[in-house]
């Protein structure tokens with residue numbers, strides 16, 4: 115009898131430990147988003163970010179998607195070029211990075227419904243004679259490696275140099291080492307308001323409209339459907355418009 119109760123006690127203890135270690139399956143599962151926190155106002159590092167040190171429109175959207183799905187949104191910060199590879203390797207659940215939907219990217223991942231419209235613009239010095247994309251001919255343009263801005267300038271056939279970060283491109287321009295920077299519209303606005311003596315040149319005939327969406331690994335249809343529902347809700351109830359106003363007007 116004594117022996118039986120002792121083994122019962124051990125079994126109960128083991129069961130308790132298993133339940134505690136696995137969280138009984140009830141612990142909120144994390145939802146790991148990859149981003150490149152070098153793209154204000156969509157993702158940047160801040161002292162008190164929405165998720166840890168990460169802040170921006172995309173980070174706030176990621177947090178809300180996590181809440182809708184009953185999962186804790188986490189951010190993994192990596193180079194823009196590595197994001198889709200990490201997604202395909204299963205290191206991430208999704209990528210939210212102001213990422214433009216392109217046919218080339220669609221070959222390796224699936225995209226959610228889009229949540230933001232953007233376009234490429236040209237940042238120049240206030241006294242620049244560049245008035246359209248055609249004026250980039252014979253000039254040196256700085257772009258970020260792997261961004262759609264690089265593809266655009268490459269397709270136009272003009273000289274360019276690529277850098278790892280948008281801030282590096284802007285410093286090249288400020289220091290007179292290049293004539294222009296081609297980058298996404300909202301990010302360009304941010305750089306122009308942060309750096310004196312710069313202005314934006316738009317050219318809708320040279321740069322097509324782009325749409326930002328969240329990337330999910332091919333085959334992960336359940337997650338894609340959940341993310342789509344969450345984005346559609348945030349688009350229709352004005353959450354995304356409010357976030358965009360908040361972060362675009364923030365100093």
Ligand code: GLN
Pocket residue numbers: 150153194211212213214215260261262263298
């Ligand atoms: N929208 C651009 C692209 O997809 C830039 C994105 C980014 O820098 N985060 O290439």
